[in-house]
Amino acid sequence: xxxxxxxxxxxxxYVVSSVKDGRFSGQIANTVFQLSSDPILIAACLNxxxxxxxxVSETKxxxxxxxxxxxxxxxxxxxxxxxxxxxxxxxxxxYKIGKTGVPIVLDNTVAYIEVRVRDxxxxxxxxxxxxxxxxxxxxxxxxxxxxDHYRIMKGRTPKTATVYL
Amino acid sequence: xxxxxxxxxxxxxYVVSSVKDGRFSGQIANTVFQLSSDPILIAACLNxxxxxxxxVSETKxxxxxxxxxxxxxxxxxxxxxxxxxxxxxxxxxxYKIGKTGVPIVLDNTVAYIEVRVRDxxxxxxxxxxxxxxxxxxxxxxxxxxxxDHYRIMKGRTPKTATVYL
Numbered sequence: 001x002x003x004x005x006x007x008x009x010x011x012x013x014y015v016v017s018s019v020k021d022g023r024f025s026g027q028i029a030n031t032v033f034q035l036s037s038d039p040i041l042i043a044a045c046l047n048x049x050x051x052x053x054x055x056v057s058e059t060k061x062x063x064x065x066x067x068x069x070x071x072x073x074x075x076x077x078x079x080x081x082x083x084x085x086x087x088x089x090x091x092x093x094x095y096k097i098g099k100t101g102v103p104i105v106l107d108n109t110v111a112y113i114e115v116r117v118r119d120x121x122x123x124x125x126x127x128x129x130x131x132x133x134x135x136x137x138x139x140x141x142x143x144x145x146x147x148d149h150y151r152i153m154k155g156r157t158p159k160t161a162t163v164y165l
Numbered sequence: 166x167x168x169x170x171x172x173x174x175x176x177x178x179y180v181v182s183s184v185k186d187g188r189f190s191g192q193i194a195n196t197v198f199q200l201s202s203d204p205i206l207i208a209a210c211l212n213x214x215x216x217x218x219x220x221v222s223e224t225k226x227x228x229x230x231x232x233x234x235x236x237x238x239x240x241x242x243x244x245x246x247x248x249x250x251x252x253x254x255x256x257x258x259x260y261k262i263g264k265t266g267v268p269i270v271l272d273n274t275v276a277y278i279e280v281r282v283r284d285x286x287x288x289x290x291x292x293x294x295x296x297x298x299x300x301x302x303x304x305x306x307x308x309x310x311x312x313d314h315y316r317i318m319k320g321r322t323p324k325t326a327t328v329y330l
Binding site: 033 | 176199291
């Protein structure tokens with residue numbers, strides 16, 4: 001058995017954002033995908049240790065910002081390697097408030113999707129949140145960032161990621 | 166709201182295979198991903214109308230063949246647009262039997278992952294099957310097929326897909 005085979009699965013790279021008691025949270029995620037088209041169900045998989053998981057569990061809504069291929073590593077580091085419990089990740093970041101009240105990151109974003117949670121599944125270290133799309137827009141026609149491209153750019157993977165080996 | 170925003174989510178392209186009463190089934194899927202790394206949990210989302218869904222529900226195991234970028238459209242059509250109830254998709258296809266007894270497609274395959282199901286989640290028209298990896302191997306270092314590349318090649322999307330718009 002070669003666990004490296006799991007790296008052959010393709011992913012994008014996203015900022016998943018939510019809110020709790022007026023406090024915003026946002027984190028990098030790669031496990032975001034569509035589950036059905038009627039109704040449109042979207043899923044995102046978040047580590048239980050992450051503040052964003054706590055926010056989504058409570059607020060039952062989140063937004064997904066699809067990152068552009070040219071997103072600076074510094075921006076990914078800001079959302080991916082520091083905790084929203086410790087500092088305000090949204091300071092200096094361009095965002096708007098969505099229909100459900102969650103923040104939607106607009107910087108380095110090709111498109112966004114806003115989701116109202118209707119189900120959650122326990123997945124060991126992670127929770128899979130599933131919900132209906134309440135809003136979705138394309139912001140520009142830039143190429144999207146893939147997880148593969150991120151790895152080629154020597155981007156690191158935190159221990160809290162679904163794909164950490 | 167622009168539903169086309171959902172096309173900005175990145176996916177690979179896979180053959181998901183299983184078996185029921187000695188009858189093999191295999192289908193094209195794009196919604197395959199890792200949910201956690203400890204233990205390694207893998208998920209695949211399959212339409213309830215598909216024979217493969219029936220097989221996985223009963224046998225509680227499936228294999229994932231990660232398709233190469235140069236996979237012929239004809240091969241994808243064979244597994245993606247015809248039902249395993251009507252004809253034997255595996256005739257003339259190179260495959261092996263995995264540890265759980267499911268077939269593993271080897272033609273046009275970069276890597277495979279074999280999964281024993283431990284949970285399933287209802288997702289409207291689809292079922293999300295989640296399980297532990299029992300085997301995984303890389304077969305070659307070819308580039309993998311992404312769903313984006315498949316669309317660029319004018320590949321069609323059946324109505325039973327998670328991403329059908």
